[in-house]
Amino acid sequence: MADRDWKHTACILCAANCGIEVALGEAADSRRFVRIRGDKHHPGSRGYTCEKGLRLDHYQNDVGRLTSPMRRRADGSFEAIDWDTAIAEVAARFGEIIDRHGGERILFYGGGGQGNHLGGGYGSATRAALGIRYVSNALAQEKTGEFWVDGQLFGRSRCHTTGDYERAQVMVFWGKNPWQSHGFPEARRVLKAAAADPSRTVVVVDPRRSETAELADLHLRPRPGGDAFVLAALVSLVAERYCQRAWVEAHCTGADEIRAAVAGIDVAEYCRRGGVDETDVRRLAELIGTATGGVSIYEDLGIQMAPHSTLNSYLEKLIVVLTGNLGVPGGMNLHSRFASLGGGGSGGRSGADEPRTPVTGHRLVTGLVPCNVIPDEILGEHPDRFRALLVESGNPAHSLADSQRMRAAIEATELCVVIDVAMTETARLADYVLPAASQFEKWECTFFNLEFPRNVFHARRPVLDPLPGTLPEAEIHARLCRALGAVTDDDLAPLHHAAAGGPDAYAAALFEAVVERPQLGKLLPVVLYETLGPTLRCADGTDAQQASALWGLAQLCAAQFGPSIRRAGIGGGVADEALGQALFQAIIDHPAGVVFTVDDYPETLRRVEHDDGRIHLAIPVLLDELRALAGEHPPGPDDAFPVVLSAGERRSGTANTIMRDPSWRRTDPHGALRVSPADAARYGLRDGGRARVITRRGSAVAVVEVNEAMREGHVSLPNGYGLGPTGDTVGVAPNELTASEDRDWFAGTPFHKHVPARLEPVG
Ligand code: SF4
Structure with a gap:
């Protein structure tokens, strides 16, 4: 195929938007993407794609497309x-x-x-x-809590931080599985390179042993809904032992209020409530606190669509700022933008x-x-x-x-x-x-x-x-x-x-x-x-x-x-x-x-938009929520709903919902319900069998996949199912099971990753 037959465009299935080239067919196929390849000329993705981008003909030629008002x-x-x-x-x-x-x-x-x-x-x-x-x-329903925190810390919600994953000495993925959900250019290549480099460390915090966790040097598996406790323990350790005091004094206000708010945190108790090993949290604090080559942290929907969503974002950003990992190579930076989102x-x-x-x-x-x-x-x-x-x-x-x-x-x-x-x-x-x-x-x-x-x-x-x-x-x-x-x-x-x-x-x-x-x-x-x-x-x-x-x-x-x-x-x-x-x-x-x-790295600090040019660390309403954690325990299983459903997991066969034609998937045709072996035994489920998932809002029947990567008490359904080009659907539409009142008290973001549920075998 000659070069002139390829047309530059981009994949639209995740926020990475990799450059692709498509070749159209001839005659009756002249509107079909008969071939798709990564675009080597794209300056961000440089030829990289995952497997999903190569199936975009299913979007372009979806049988449900409209041709008239x-x-x-x-x-x-x-x-x-x-x-x-x-x-x-x-x-x-x-x-x-x-x-x-x-x-x-x-x-x-x-x-x-x-x-x-x-x-x-x-x-x-x-x-x-x-x-x-x-x-x-x-x-x-995803990012407004984080954007609001950015606004408080840096002056405007458009002051969004981004990780420098190509260079980071330590990269932490919290509620994030970039192997499947990407989120930055060439995610799999960057992950593999970091995992293979003994001088760099990959950390994953996720109840599930995700594909990214398989590559990680350290994997913490918090109890679903327990992340705020783990983050609070980490901020406490960082503030006490690894705070870059001179840097913080020079660039921030409110550090004393942060130190006072976390001073009384019982790290061992918070780790217990969060369901993680205290030793791992201390090791993570040390990794972050002693890194000299930059720390990048990617917080995503696993904690943003879960209890304490806005507080989670706040605590994550405090870790970055207190350790001076803002505006440095390998750290977090305030990027330029062509237009503001939100x-x-x-x-x-x-x-x-x-x-x-x-x-x-x-x-x-x-x-x-x-x-x-x-x-x-x-x-x-x-x-x-x-x-x-x-x-x-x-x-x-x-x-x-x-x-x-x-x-x-x-x-x-x-x-x-x-x-x-x-x-x-x-x-x-x-x-x-x-x-x-x-x-x-x-x-x-x-x-x-x-x-x-x-x-x-x-x-x-x-x-x-x-x-x-x-x-x-x-x-x-x-x-x-x-x-x-x-x-x-x-x-x-x-x-x-x-x-x-x-x-x-x-x-x-x-x-x-x-x-x-x-x-x-x-x-x-x-x-x-x-x-x-x-x-x-x-x-x-x-x-x-x-x-x-x-x-x-x-x-x-x-x-x-x-x-x-x-x-x-x-x-x-x-x-x-x-x-x-x-x-x-x-x-x-x-x-x-x-x-x-x-950009130059010092550009980041010049982009802080508070009038005094400083980062305002104290957010009173969230410090109150942080202090209230002392009297709180993560929502535990109850008899009516003993498991936590993550409704909308990103997998190799899921993307955003613009792919409406189920035949685009090569795996997981029914959008299986993933359960741990222990839960399968407890609820009488078998691999390939069917289960009814019951929540306070509704119920649905799903095919079961017994999956060793799941933590006991934690089950998941994928996103992107329950759609159909002509009204007939495949798999479970996750939001038939979620309730609008289950949301973050502050930003209103939903708890899709924390839906109390119970399971029953079917048939
Ligand atoms: S789905 Fe894959 S190919 Fe498409 S933009 Fe995301 S990483 Fe790139």
């Missing part, structure tokens, strides 16, 4: 309608909602997945046009002035409505409840806790509109479904640009034209904004004219237009798409209209990270005012991705 009939069935009718009716129906209740009563959910954030960027214009104030997405930038407020949700009064964590309170914000008779939903590239009926209540909530809305590529579980409940082009049929990108010191941005060009009947989100939102009357030809005429004069003339005209009419600024992605977009071209002449939202973001990125962009070799001799344009041109001219920033 759909409208629900009175009897609940759907009928195909044309785009003009769909856009006009959706705009009119939302207009009625606004007239009756106001735009604040519309909830927006979604806005992109692990590799498709560009469409969500255009969605912000429709949100502004509708007057939507409340937003939620998957981050609000719903809101501040993340620093707590207390009476925090923004709250309208019904339950739950805090908006980093600007997002916690997913687990959404049903309570819709169901019932509260006058301020959400009355309508706009869902884009999200599937809350499947992926949020307590699917039964979530379905009831969606059905209780007066209007639900879904923008997606397929007839998802949520789309089946909607009033209108607008079919989007797939992530390989339009310009796309990820804003998961989380690397340090070299950070990569990959603006992906379309591999195919949109499937007939579908539209890219940029076009859908442009049409919606026009139908809603938010943008008119008169508004845009001066900008059309200015765009013909080149980027400088355009930037000046845009500034003037936004000053004159600030609402245009909120509609910016669509304004750019409509006016500047038609003039945008790659160096080879490729049309880049759909990438126009990136032009605006490139200006912001250049203003914030100019020296890092220049260190990456972008901008040459251009003036600072032109750096954003140079950055934009660089990213659209590199179809396999480009390094857009190169």
Whole structure:
């Protein structure tokens, strides 16, 4: 196959977003990915992929893909309608909602997945046009606790830390199995290299002996739900013995409050409550405290979707900071970003002035409505409840806790509109479904640009034209904004004219237009798409209209990270005012991705955004929670629910839920329930047999896999099952078993990794 037959793009199945090249078939197969390989030209992944990325044809050619807008009939069935009718009716129906209740009563959910954030960027214009104030997405059931802690420590929730795993002397994976869930470039290669190097140490903290734990030098297996005790013991040891006092005094405030809060911790007792050997915890403290080549810690969903979620994030970050492993090679660093993730930038407020949700009064964590309170914000008779939903590239009926209540909530809305590529579980409940082009049929990108010191941005060009009947989100939102009357030809005429004069003339005209009419600024992605977009071209002449939202973001990125962009070799001799344009041109001219920033390690401390430039270690509300651990014991087994179910384990045959076709998997066809040999014997289960899993919320029957890697009392089901392209499903949908009230008291993040359950043999 000649080089010209391969097209650069990226895998969209996990946040690593490895570069891939795809080759299309011929004739009847001309829309099929007949071959896929790792892209050696991608500056982040350099040809690396795992096995999952090589099966993306199952996404691109899913049999459940939509090819026409759909409208629900009175009897609940759907009928195909044309785009003009769909856009006009959706705009009119939302207009009625606004007239009756106001735009604040519309909830927006979604806005992109692990590799498709560009469409969500255009969605912000429709949100502004509708007057939507409340937003939620998957981050609000995974990462908002951690982001909030970042905001408190470093000044803004966008001050996100990332590990330097290539160089770390000690790498710790806490509630994380990068062998399967990846999370950083070339994860398996990096893990194998570290494991083979006697001067480096890999540590895993996970109840299960995961694939990563198999490689580790030290594996701690806490009792499910006991991590906060282990972390607290570790902070206590670190604060007492390994604190880099001079460094902490120079860069932090609040160290005395931390020392006081952990001084009385009985390490042996906390280890016992956490279910780990005290000797192992002391060894881990010493490894971290004496490392001279940097310590990187990756905390993930195993502790973020479990009891004490936000506290866990806080304690993990204290370990890093107290030992001076921030802003050093091999340690944790504050990375650059092309765009901010999350719903809101501040993340620093707590207390009476925090923004709250309208019904339950739950805090908006980093600007997002916690997913687990959404049903309570819709169901019932509260006058301020959400009355309508706009869902884009999200599937809350499947992926949020307590699917039964979530379905009831969606059905209780007066209007639900879904923008997606397929007839998802949520789309089946909607009033209108607008079919989007797939992530390989339009310009796309990820804003998961989380690397340090070299950070990569990959603006992906379309591999195919949109499937007939579908539209890219940029076009859908442009049409919606026009139908809603938010943008008119008169508004845009001066900008059309200015765009013909080149980027400088355009930037000046845009500034003037936004000053004159600030609402245009909120509609910016669509304004750019409509006016500047038609003039945008790659160096080879490729049309880049759909990438126009990136032009605006490139200006912001250049203003914030100019020296890092220049260190990456972008901008040459251009003036600072032109750096954003140079950055934009660089990213659209590199179809396999480009390094857009190169940082120095000291950059990290300069990125702390508190006014005094210091890290604020004391977070009073979480220190109270830490102190309260003294009187608490981890939730133990009870007679009704004696095991802990981890609902949503990442395995070799699971990815995110955009892979809806079950035939993409080569292993684990039914999504087996993994149980330890001891539990199998106790509950009368056999390998290959079936078990009923019963929780407080529901029950489901699963195929049993007796698995030596499981800890006694801990069972797991995989994520990504219970989906089906045409409504028939395979395996257990995890959220049929979870309850929305099981959530972190502070951030509202669900306890998917800690679901009390019992098991019964079936048949
Ligand atoms: S699943 Fe993740 S690690 Fe595997 S190829 Fe895709 S992006 Fe890369």
